[in-house]
Amino acid sequence: MRPVVFASVLLSSMVAPGFADSFEQRISPCLDCHGDKGQSETPGVPSLGGQPVNFLLIQIYMFREKLRQVEPMTAAAQGLSDEELRRFSAFISKLPPPTPQPDPLDAARMEHGHVLAQRHRCGFCHRPDFSGREQMPRLASQREDYLVKTMREWKNNARRGYDASMAEVMYPIKDDEIADLAYYFAHLR
Numbered sequence: 001m002r003p004v005v006f007a008s009v010l011l012s013s014m015v016a017p018g019f020a021d022s023f024e025q026r027i028s029p030c031l032d033c034h035g036d037k038g039q040s041e042t043p044g045v046p047s048l049g050g051q052p053v054n055f056l057l058i059q060i061y062m063f064r065e066k067l068r069q070v071e072p073m074t075a076a077a078q079g080l081s082d083e084e085l086r087r088f089s090a091f092i093s094k095l096p097p098p099t100p101q102p103d104p105l106d107a108a109r110m111e112h113g114h115v116l117a118q119r120h121r122c123g124f125c126h127r128p129d130f131s132g133r134e135q136m137p138r139l140a141s142q143r144e145d146y147l148v149k150t151m152r153e154w155k156n157n158a159r160r161g162y163d164a165s166m167a168e169v170m171y172p173i174k175d176d177e178i179a180d181l182a183y184y185f186a187h188l189r
Contacts, residue, residue: 026084027091029076038095039141046146050097052132057089058162067162097131098141100187113184116177120169130188144186151178 030048034040038049048056062068063077064085080088117123117130125136132138139147153159155170155178173181 023087023091027088030088030092033072034092035095035098038092039098040143040146043143043145044149045143046150047098047142048092049095050131051093051138052134052136053089053093054134055132055137056092057085058135060085060088062162068160097138098143100141100189101144105187106183109180109183110187112177113180113182116173116181117184120173120181122169122181125165130185139185140188142185144182147182147185148178151182 033042033045034048035042038047040047059068060077060080063070063073064080066074068074122139123130125133126139127133127136130138130140150159151170151173152175154166155173157167160167170178
């Protein structure tokens with residue numbers, strides 16, 4: 001609970017970023033992996049464009065505090081000041097949202113993914129258009145491989161957040177359903 005409280009304090013004190021000369025150099029490695037236009041082209045690496053600023057801030061904070069251990073993110077976040085966390089989050093949140101994968105749609109999988117998203121009430125937290133809000137990430141047009149990986153990690157308890165809600169949501173979802181949910185979200189605009 002302490003990390004959530006601290007992240008909330010950081011959020012409440014956010015100021016408009018006034019980038020130092022070195023900011024571009026510091027953000028460059030982030031954009032190399034996550035995409036300079038907000039859309040990752042790197043397998044297994046999420047697109048960050050259009051993500052809610054609060055979600056980004058909390059995630060970077062969790063990496064810095066080693067509450068999430070994913071290399072190279074955990075290493076990259078070490079030594080970032082609170083102000084840098086706010087600057088990075090604000091900058092990245094303003095990148096354009098990713099666009100859906102260009103491959104032809106499988107209508108049956110899209111329909112099954114839609115039904116699953118409705119059944120499991122994914123739109124309740126992530127918004128009906130899956131654009132994310134507050135500390136809930138954007139799912140629409142996210143990389144399909146990343147979504148599959150992340151949902152499986154929530155299901156098998158390999159990924160932890162500051163609360164257990166996603167693990168609870170993922171528990172009853174079968175592996176083939178994870179694949180169709182990821183397919184559906186990845187192809188939404």
